[in-house]
Each structure stands twice: as structure tokens, then as C-alpha cells.
Amino acid sequence: MPDSFPPGSVGLVAPAVFRFDTPLALSCGRTLPGFELVVETYGELNAARSNAVLICHALSGHHHAAGFHDPADTKPGWWDHYIGPGKPIDTDRFYVVCLNNIGGCHGSTGPRALNPETGGPWGKHFPPLRVRDWVASQALLADRLGIAQWAAVIGGSLGGMNAMRWAVEHPERVRHCLVIASAMKLTAQNIAFNEIARRAIRSDPDFHDGDFAEYGVVPRNGLALARMVGHVTYLSDALMGERFGRELRSGSFQHGLDAPVQFAVESYLHHQGDKFAESFDANTYLLITKMLDYFDLAREYGDDPVRAFARTQARFLVVSFSSDWRFAPERSREIVRALVGARRDVSYTCVESDFGHDAFLLPNPRYEAVMGAYLKRVAETC
């Protein structure tokens, strides 16, 4: 490993593609004839095959969670701060598995992939998914890797929903479940923000009712708007105030000028939106936000989360962040109450942070300590 990688980095990594030719029956009633998953792994599977950890990504995540694809990369994977030798998700102890989920747009089978029935990209015809479909495909991946039971399934936000669904659907296959900045179901406000983002995408003339690929265009503006809405709501009011305040990016308030004034926060948001629109797929955005909206842990359990969690065998760590208003601490406390009601073993921490929902991705000593201490105990029993 070259000296150029920072200490604690997993260093140079390369994704692998796993092909599954068995048809996957989806919760919508349709069947995916086969699928591919793009996967990265860090660390070594031990002889007992008992130290595997699954990382579940959120709306805009993917398989590249840690390390670098190229020594020249300026940025590591999206959760690099938490995954690596000596880090909370310690690759000296765990075999860490990260994948891009089906329906995604980073190489796994999704709207950008080819539909074998038509020979063209799936596009908007990709089947609607539920989180349980991700779990089903991840279970097939675990089988392929020879992992009968995960030492831990870990996820933030939508990834936390994914982790909870694992614990409920495959109780015997999950020893620990780490649910971070998540919820058992979205609130009306959350659904509302998602629907605004979707309308922004759908109403972009370059969306072409989902067939934009056929026209050789991308609904950049709709995607950028969707991301801008997401971005504002993932940050806290306090953080935006600290970071941007009312600083000007251009123009001036000098009296007598008829020039437009742009605040720093405006140019930052446009930049974030435009950057996202360069890489993300619009059909994936619609599909995954619907997965978020539809997720309801207890729906099939008489709307009783205690009944749902009563099926689980895992131990739980639940983490929320004080300034997160899209997945508020109260949503995490609801999870904890249901777990306690189901007499499960659960630890809960609400971490002080000004970073809103984004906190689950960012450095934070308290968060690192909580997750590190919990996973150290998990590693000792592997």
C-alpha cells in the first residue's frame, strides 16, 4: 500500500461484480430474471466465517464506502471516517461488505442496466422495490460469500430501515443490528419533501416521462432541485447559520445599486445540486424515495412494532442526532420503546450534533466512541 494513503485507511480497493442468475421474486409481484451487484469488501473473513458486517447505504450511497479506487483520488469512500483498521468499523477485526443495491445507479442492476427482455435500459420500467427486496438480494449475496450469519448489519437513514428489516425477516442471520438516524416509517412531512423532489424531476422537460436515456439527455435541473431540497433538510438551521450566515457570494447591498445579490448559501446549494445531477439517475431517485415513503416496519405485524421486533434475535444499537429534524431523535426513541416492549437487548444514544441528518456520515468523537465501543464488544464474540 503506498504511503500516500492516510493512516487508518483501507487503502486501494476495487469493486467486484457478482452475477445472480436465479430469478428474484419481488414484493410487487414481478420477478427480476437475474441481477448483478457491485460489491466492495474490506478486511478478511475469519475461519469461523463469523466476523462479517454488512453496510447498508442510504438514498445516495453505494458500494464504495471506504478507501480509494485510485491513488490519485482526492476523496475516499462515503463512510471512510468510520471504516478502516482501528476505526469504529474495524477492518482488522471485521470482514466488511458494502454493495450498491438493486435499483441503484452505481453499477448494480437498476434503471440504467439493460432489460434482457427489450435489450434496452430498464429506465422507468424497472420494477418498484421495497426494502425487503434489498434484504432478499443481500441474503443471496451473503449465501454466495458463505456468510450464514452477519456479526452486524449496520445502516443509517434508509440503511437503518434496511438493517431493521434484516433483523425482522432473517432473525437467525443477524447477531447485531445498528440502526442510525433512522425511523420505523416516515412522517407526512418527510413524504412531502420527497414528493416535492419527485415532482421537480418529473416536471423537468428532459425527464421525458422517464425515457430520457432514449433522448440522450438527463433531467439535470430536476435532479439538482431534488438534491437541493434534500440538502437543506439534511442540514440543521443552526449549522447553515454557522457555515453561511448571510455572507454574500456576489453583489453588494451598497445603496443605489440595482445589481442582484447572491448569498453564499445559494451558490453552495446550486453547486451541490448540479454536482449530484452529474452522476445520479433520475429513475433511481424516484424509485428509492418511494422505497423510503412506503417503508413501514410494522405494517404486516398489525401495525404493532413490538410484534415485529418480537421476531428478532439480534441485539440492537440505536443512534440519533440532536439536530436531525428529518429523522428526529423521537423516531429513534420509538424504535427503542418498541424493542424494549419486545424485551430485546437495546442500547440507545442521542449524539449532540449541529449537523442535522448528515451527522450520521460525518466525524463526531462521541458517535465514534459509541459505535466503536459497541462494535469492539461485537468483535470479541466473533
Next chain:
Amino acid sequence: MPDSFPPGSVGLVAPAVFRFDTPLALSCGRTLPGFELVVETYGELNAARSNAVLICHALSGHHHAAGFHDPADTKPGWWDHYIGPGKPIDTDRFYVVCLNNIGGCHGSTGPRALNPETGGPWGKHFPPLRVRDWVASQALLADRLGIAQWAAVIGGSLGGMNAMRWAVEHPERVRHCLVIASAMKLTAQNIAFNEIARRAIRSDPDFHDGDFAEYGVVPRNGLALARMVGHVTYLSDALMGERFGRELRSGSFQHGLDAPVQFAVESYLHHQGDKFAESFDANTYLLITKMLDYFDLAREYGDDPVRAFARTQARFLVVSFSSDWRFAPERSREIVRALVGARRDVSYTCVESDFGHDAFLLPNPRYEAVMGAYLKRVAETC
């Protein structure tokens, strides 16, 4: 007055148009050659001309604050619950003046009006405004009506900024200033939401860079999106949860179905957005949200609100609402602290409400009692 109007209503009202032919020098350095204001008044000006109250509207408001334009109207003016005989803004005691401000789109001179220099509508070429320009035009209206001093200037949200600016710019003309759900300046988060709304409008292909009127179209979709963003942020998470929860409007979660599910909150939002797009002008939306962003009470006073308020002679009532997160109670407390620092007479109440920022428009017994008691004392000194 027909029996059909509810008790406490001002009944049938009709707007009047006031024409001003004196050029109005604007803060941007340009001059409006003349302008018209659409005005409604309720109650009678007393002989001493000392009982006049100015109502300042917010982003989407206008002159029609109370009563009905037609006996067949199903809805009264936008603040009818608070204006009328025996109501907090008591038309048996006060002469209430409401206007559509310049730059607006409900009849007063704004982007939809004709530009005398070109003969066509002003459109995007209407000069950018500041709240102080509204105050200047309102002062000319007061002169025309023979009102040397307002008994009270009252406004919520942007209207509260308008009321504060009156008290600072014309100290001798404002006896009482009622600042409701407002702020001395917007936060970065608020600016961010406004900019998302503006990008939604600008990127609608029917916007035509502001020249949509020439093409005979309206950027409905952009306006609807802008309103949807506004609407979600004007309500509280709790209220949306109570009102909509996760109820479905169409579709079902029955297993095995590949049909889209629509939540009630989604159809509600689309309805609100589409309704707004029917009547509101896109250039006005851009112009007024910029007024909101640019407003900064203390900018010309060394960024010291105490210095700004030290100029005022009015007494103040400041009201905030517990669940309002766009104009949070803390913003009102900042106003109160600055007024106290300037040794002004100020009363402050934070009203418990689940209705978010919209609370300032809605029925609320505590809010009614606070405003009613305050204005009763104002009326006794008229």
C-alpha cells in the same frame, strides 16, 4: 348588509384604486414614474384621524383582508378571523387600511402592470424592491388618506418586517407596532428554501426568462413547486402528522400489487401548489422572496438592532408561535431583546400552536386574546 354574512364580518367590501403620479425613488436607484395601489378599508376614520390601522401583508397576501367581495363568495378575506366588528382588530373602533403592495400581482403596480415606457407589461423588468420601498409607497397612501400617524401598523412574517421598517423610518408616524411571526433578518436556511423555490420557477420552460406573458403562458409547474416548498415549511411536522399521517389517497399496500400508492399529503400538496399557480405571478414571487432575503433591519445601523430600534417611538407587541420553524420564536426573542436594549416599551408572547408559521393566519384563542387585549388599549387612546 344581508343576513347571509357571518356575525362579526365586515360584510360586503369593495377595493378602491389609488393613483399616484408623483415619481417614487426606489432604494435600487431607479424611479417608478407613478403607481397604483389597490386598497380596502374597513370601519370609519374618526374625527381626530387617530384610529387608523395599517395591515401589512406577507408573501402571498393582498388588499382583501376581510369581508366578502360578493355575497356568493365562499371564502372571506385572508385575515377575516381577526378583522371585523368586535374582533381583535375591531372595525367598530379602528379604521383599517389594507393594500396590495407595489410589486404585487393583485392589481397594484407590479410585474403584471403596464410599463409606461414600453406599453407592455413590466414583467421581469419591474425594479427590484426593498421593504423600505413598500413603506415609502404606504406613506404616500397615508398622506392621501389624511393619516398623519397610524394608531398601529400590524403585520405577520414579511408584513412584520414591513411594520418594523415603518417604526424605524417614520418614528413619529407609528404609535404601536405589532410584529407577528417575523424576524429582523432571514436565516441561511430560510434563504435556501426561497432560492429552491426561485430555481423551480426559473427552470420551468414556460418561464421564458421572465417573459412568459409574451408567450401567452404561465410557469405553472414552477410556481406550484415553489408553493409546495413554502407550504411544507409553513406547517409543522406535528400538524402534518396529525392531519395526514400516512393515510393513502389512492392505491394500496396489499402485497403483490404493482400499483403506485399516493399518500394523502402528496395529493394535498399538489392541490395547494396547482391552485396557487392559477393566480400568482412568477415575477412577483421572485421579487418578493428577494425582498424577504435582503431585509436586514439593522444593516444601515452598524448591524446593531438596538441602534435601529433606538430611533423608534412606537410601543411594540411581538408575537411568535411555538411550532413555527421558519420564523422561530428565537427570532422574535431577538427582536424583543433589541427593543429592551433600546429601552422601548415591548410586550411579547409566544403562543402555543401546532400550526407552524401558518399559525399567524389561523384561529387561536390565546393569540386572539393577546392581540385583542393589546389593541383594546390602543383603541382607548385613539
